[in-house]
Amino acid sequence: MTLKIPQRSELWLFDCGEGTQHQFLRSNLKLSQIKKIFISHMHGDHIYGLPGLLASIGLAGCSSGIDLYGPEPLQSFINGSLYSSSSRLSYPIKFHKVEKSAAQKEILFEDDELQIKCAPLIHRIPSFAYRIDQKDRTGRFNIDKARELNIPAGPIYSSLQKGEKVTLEDGRVFSGKDFCGPPRPGLSMVYCTDTVFTESAIEISRGADLLIHESTFAHKESQMAYEKGHSTTTMAAQIAAEACVGQLVLTHFSPRYAPGNETSPNDLLNEAKAIFPNTLLAKDFLQIDIKQGCNSS
Numbered sequence: 001m002t003l004k005i006p007q008r009s010e011l012w013l014f015d016c017g018e019g020t021q022h023q024f025l026r027s028n029l030k031l032s033q034i035k036k037i038f039i040s041h042m043h044g045d046h047i048y049g050l051p052g053l054l055a056s057i058g059l060a061g062c063s064s065g066i067d068l069y070g071p072e073p074l075q076s077f078i079n080g081s082l083y084s085s086s087s088r089l090s091y092p093i094k095f096h097k098v099e100k101s102a103a104q105k106e107i108l109f110e111d112d113e114l115q116i117k118c119a120p121l122i123h124r125i126p127s128f129a130y131r132i133d134q135k136d137r138t139g140r141f142n143i144d145k146a147r148e149l150n151i152p153a154g155p156i157y158s159s160l161q162k163g164e165k166v167t168l169e170d171g172r173v174f175s176g177k178d179f180c181g182p183p184r185p186g187l188s189m190v191y192c193t194d195t196v197f198t199e200s201a202i203e204i205s206r207g208a209d210l211l212i213h214e215s216t217f218a219h220k221e222s223q224m225a226y227e228k229g230h231s232t233t234t235m236a237a238q239i240a241a242e243a244c245v246g247q248l249v250l251t252h253f254s255p256r257y258a259p260g261n262e263t264s265p266n267d268l269l270n271e272a273k274a275i276f277p278n279t280l281l282a283k284d285f286l287q288i289d290i291k292q293g294c295n296s297s
């Protein structure tokens, strides 16, 4: 799963199964824009694509560095793979272990615009959910009003946009507040896989605009879901409902539900929708614009 952050031309990648880089090449996304990679846990379907992807980013050139977030063994897995294959990356990578942040509910990363948190999940091995919150944004800038008042475009517009006071060469004084609409709340998304139902997933998903949650099994397989540390459609939908998220996207389906089988992907979707109506099934190359409350229509 890739999060595109257009205002800074960055891509953040969540897990990296086999074939991820080939899917990248088939998309309109650029490998060189990947700046952060978040790994949920060390099962092969979430990490086997990573050494190859990192090597390809190196060959493509022009990466200034990548931050890797994940469980502790991630560092030895990557360093071991690179060392054993005599690969050397042409850019720096920095590892960030997430266990402590998850246990102590500390912020994993923060800057002026965004904040990242993580939380422990319940799976056969340590597994972690990630939440990205955009901070509240200033209101929309009324460019027409600025033009009507013959305020020269350029740096003055960006000062007004930040709500600052400006004095023009002709002596007129303007306050940015008069040109901006009400502040816009930031957007948020949560990535939650692999896990069985856990309160911790509800907690980290609370009020998020978009929740991406695994749903390996159909409702009737809940016994197997508990045994294998995975979720059913019902569990994922309950997390979404209890956390009051805007939209739920289900992913990580067992191959037993491929179209044509007794239980089809559409059956999975209907099971979840019965509990949380604003649900979609993930598929390759699905694009979603995260919106406030994220009502897909």
Ligand SMILES: [Zn+2]
Residues within 6 Å of the ligand: 041, 043, 123, 194
């Ligand atoms: Zn797993």
Ligand SMILES: [Zn+2]
Residues within 6 Å of the ligand: 043, 045, 046, 194, 252
């Ligand atoms: Zn998995």
